[in-house]
Amino acid sequence: LRPNGMMPLAHLTVALALAAREGGPSKGPTFAEQMSSLLAGSDVTPSQWTDYYKSMQPQVLKFSSSDDETMPEIIRNPSPARIVELALAHESDSSTLTDTGALCCRSGSKTGRSPKDKRIVEEPGAKDDVWWGPVNIPLSHQSFMINRERAVDYLRTRPRLFVVDAYAGHDPARRVKIRVVCSRAYHALFMRNMLVPAPPEDLPGFVPDFVIFNAGRFPANRYVEGMTSACSVDLSLDRGEMVILGTQYAGEMKKGVLTLMMHLMTKRGDLCLHSSANEDPATGETTLFFGLSGTGKTTLSADPRRLLIGDDEHVWTPEGIFNIEGGCYAKCAGLSRDKEPEIFGAVRYGSVVENVKVDPDTRHVDYEDTSITENTRCAYPLEYIPNAKIPAIGGHPTNVILLTCDATGVLPLVSRLTREQVIYHFVSGFTCKMVGTEDGVTEPVATFSACYGEPFLVWHPLVYAQMLADKLEQHGCRAWLLNTGWLG
Numbered sequence: 001l002r003p004n005g006m007m008p009l010a011h012l013t014v015a016l017a018l019a020a021r022e023g024g025p026s027k028g029p030t031f032a033e034q035m036s037s038l039l040a041g042s043d044v045t046p047s048q049w050t051d052y053y054k055s056m057q058p059q060v061l062k063f064s065s066s067d068d069e070t071m072p073e074i075i076r077n078p079s080p081a082r083i084v085e086l087a088l089a090h091e092s093d094s095s096t097l098t099d100t101g102a103l104c105c106r107s108g109s110k111t112g113r114s115p116k117d118k119r120i121v122e123e124p125g126a127k128d129d130v131w132w133g134p135v136n137i138p139l140s141h142q143s144f145m146i147n148r149e150r151a152v153d154y155l156r157t158r159p160r161l162f163v164v165d166a167y168a169g170h171d172p173a174r175r176v177k178i179r180v181v182c183s184r185a186y187h188a189l190f191m192r193n194m195l196v197p198a199p200p201e202d203l204p205g206f207v208p209d210f211v212i213f214n215a216g217r218f219p220a221n222r223y224v225e226g227m228t229s230a231c232s233v234d235l236s237l238d239r240g241e242m243v244i245l246g247t248q249y250a251g252e253m254k255k256g257v258l259t260l261m262m263h264l265m266t267k268r269g270d271l272c273l274h275s276s277a278n279e280d281p282a283t284g285e286t287t288l289f290f291g292l293s294g295t296g297k298t299t300l301s302a303d304p305r306r307l308l309i310g311d312d313e314h315v316w317t318p319e320g321i322f323n324i325e326g327g328c329y330a331k332c333a334g335l336s337r338d339k340e341p342e343i344f345g346a347v348r349y350g351s352v353v354e355n356v357k358v359d360p361d362t363r364h365v366d367y368e369d370t371s372i373t374e375n376t377r378c379a380y381p382l383e384y385i386p387n388a389k390i391p392a393i394g395g396h397p398t399n400v401i402l403l404t405c406d407a408t409g410v411l412p413l414v415s416r417l418t419r420e421q422v423i424y425h426f427v428s429g430f431t432c433k434m435v436g437t438e439d440g441v442t443e444p445v446a447t448f449s450a451c452y453g454e455p456f457l458v459w460h461p462l463v464y465a466q467m468l469a470d471k472l473e474q475h476g477c478r479a480w481l482l483n484t485g486w487l488g
Contacts, residue, residue, distance in 0.1 A: 072183075073160040077203055080189060080350045086160070087185035095186055099363040101349030102378070104356060105186040108217075110231065110247040111355050111373035112441065113255060115455045117231040117246075119144075120259075126237035129263060131460040143226045144234050144243070151215035151243045155183055162188035165206045166195030168257050170391040171322040174315065176264065178257060179208035187214050190250040190352050193379045195257070196326035210260055212242045212253055220245040237263055237458075250354065250379070254329060255456055258313050261324055263458035271316040271467040274453025276301035277309040277323070279394050286321060286394040288314065290452040291403030292431050296484040298330045300403070302342045307389040310382070316397075316471055323392035328385065332356055332376040335367040346384035353378045374442075396475040402452065405485040407432040407444035417479040419472055425481055426451055427465045432485060444485075 075086070084103050087095040094106040119139035120130055130136050155161055162182050169175035177198075180191045191212075198206060219230035231246035235256060242256045258274065265272040276289045276297035286309065291297045298311040310323030311330065330343045332353065337344045347353055347365070354377045357369040370376060382388045402425050404411060417425065429449040433441050448454075450461035457464065472479065 072156065072158050074163060075160055075188075076163040077165055077198075078162065078188065080192065083162070083185045083189045083192070084349075087189070090160075091185055096358060097363060098347070098353060098358055098365050100347055100365075102347045102351040102353045102365075103186070103189060104353050104358050104365070106372075107186075107250060107354055108248040110249040112249060112375045113251055113455070114229075114231050114233065114247055114249070117229055118233045118455070119226060119235070120458070121234065121236040121238065123236065123238040126263065126458075129237075129267065130458055135454055135457060137226075139226045139234055141236075143224050144236055146224050147220060147232055147234055147245060148213065148241065148243045150221060151213045151218070151245055154215040154218040155181060155213065158183040164188050164191050164195070165203055165208065166192065166198050166326065168195060168210075168261060168324050169315065169322060170196055170324075170326075170393050171315070171317065171319075174265070174268070174270065174317065174322070176261065177206060177209045178212070179206075179210070180212045180214065180253065182212075182214035183217065184214075184248065186352060187216070187248075187250055187253065189350075190379050191253055193327035193350070193352065193381050194254050194325050194329065208240075210240045210242070210257070212244070212256060214244045214253060216244045216246065216248040216252070218245060235259060250352070251329065251377070254325075258324065258453075258456045259458060261313065261315065262453075262456055265315050266459050266463060266467070270318075271464065271471060272324075273314050273316060273464075273468075274312065274451065274456060275314050276311045277314050277321055277394060277397070278303060278306040279309055279389060281307050284395055285398040286396070287399040287401060288316075288321070288397045289401045289403055290426070291484075292405070292429075292433065292449055292452055294331060294433075295403040295405040295431060295452075296482075297403060298328060298343070299340060300401075302328075302340065302385060304342055304387055307387050308382070308385050309389055309392045309394045320393065320395040321397065322394075323382070325382070325392075327379055327381045329377055329379050332365075332367050332378050333370050333374055335378075342385050342387070343378070345386075346380040347378050348380075348384070351378055351380035351384065396471075397477050398475075400472065400477050400479045402426065402479070402481045403484055404431045404481065405444070406430075406483050407485050408446060409485075411481070411483045411485075413483050415481040417481055419469065419479070421481075422472060422479040423465050423469050426468060427461050429454060 087103055096104050098104050120136045121141055121144045122138040132138055164180040166178055167175040168178050178195055182188055220227050220232035233252050234243045244252055262272045278301045279286045289297050289300050301308055301311050311328040313324040314321050335344055355372045356376045357366045427450055429452045432444040433447050451464045
């Protein structure tokens with residue numbers, strides 16, 4: 001309890017679990033009865049908590065005599081149909097349907113990640129694990145809690161909240177329980193696609209290992225210590241929480257989960273990689289593709305002659321590899337049925353297509369029009385790819401391909417690498433940031449991104465490099481450097 005006897009905000013997820021319902025008025029216990037259960041054993045009554053809640057946001061909340069009317073409607077684990085219905089009903093200013101049935105959404109002013117606004121909380125449990133610096137900027141526990149409280153208070157003012165419970169990881173022995181709390185239907189459908197669905201029987205007792213509070217429609221307070229803008233993406237590895245303020249770009253949630261897995265899997269002795277993977281259906285041989293966003297991971301892994309394991313995030317364990325995600329997040333600029341038929345066909349009902357131009361009458365998507373952003377995207381479930389392998393688990397890779405999108409025209413098209421060369425290229429990570437993949441990137445920019453995923457690393461790059469070297473030697477993998485950029 002707080003010094004004034006009020007309930008701390010740390011209990012929000014418990015309250016959400018108690019109040020959760022699948023849409024429509026609850027026929028179960030009232031909110032007051034739920035709070036009585038939650039506050040059992042304390043000297044705080046539900047009416048005292050409600051009075052405290054009223055005092056928090058009197059300028060934006062309207063209260064009546066009914067406790068139930070002071071809290072958002074909690075829509076827990078809704079179906080895609082329910083999410084789409086709510087998006088069209090309540091987010092018509094930024095959401096519409098395309099002619100293929102996909103939900104088309106706008107992410108506001110942020111159409112790419114904001115890596116300069118990412119923070120990791122400097123806490124005792126993870127302090128010695130983190131590679132501190134410009135990639136992992138430290139944030140104090142106090143500042144994190146201020147941002148967290150700001151996000152939670154904002155979420156409480158929304159008419160409805162979505163709760164998505166799912167897994168990170170297809171391997172049952174290593175998967176992590178994720179909960180997403182958000183106010184936009186767009187974000188709920190996005191993460192429902194990107195995480196591995198939890199079977200219905202797992203949901204009643206689902207207790208998350210990691211919670212994402214997405215209050216992206218509300219800005220961060222720039223006067224909080226450690227803030228440099230109205231956008232802030234904060235991860236607390238000790239608390240198992242992520243807070244998003246000031247950006248509606250859904251990719252922040254996806255990459256937040258990858259950052260979590262980069263820390264947690266490595267701590268457990270498994271190698272987490274920013275990579276795609278596929279498998280030869282005849283031989284069972286698997287291939288890993290390393291590369292930054294926009295270098296071709298998704299396109300190459302979706303080869304119709306092979307089984308797709310995943311397009312972006314994998315973990316290499318003593319048993320083989322598994323996909324962290326339950327879906328794919330493909331770039332849409334220039335997408336066509338002729339060039340990428342599998343991805344083109346995945347843009348349908350249940351998918352989320354971001355920041356594309358849609359004809360107001362026909363609802364046809366113009367993939368050539370990148371006037372909103374070069375970073376147009378589609379998030380779709382893995383099973384929307386006809387040749388997807390589910391569960392997305394494979395054996396030890398026989399080929400490792402490092403993808404570099406060289407906009408300078410220096411590197412050759414393809415090179416066979418020695419073990420030492422693999423480690424050199426993996427650690428240096430030379431490539432080019434492609435247009436739109438980060439906020440403010442409007443033309444290709446040469447860069448060095450350690451492990452082909454520097455923005456998502458938690459440990460020092462050499463930790464991942466040594467683990468990769470050991471894996472390559474142990475399993476005799478062939479390694480290649482493939483230039484997907486410009487030649488000559």
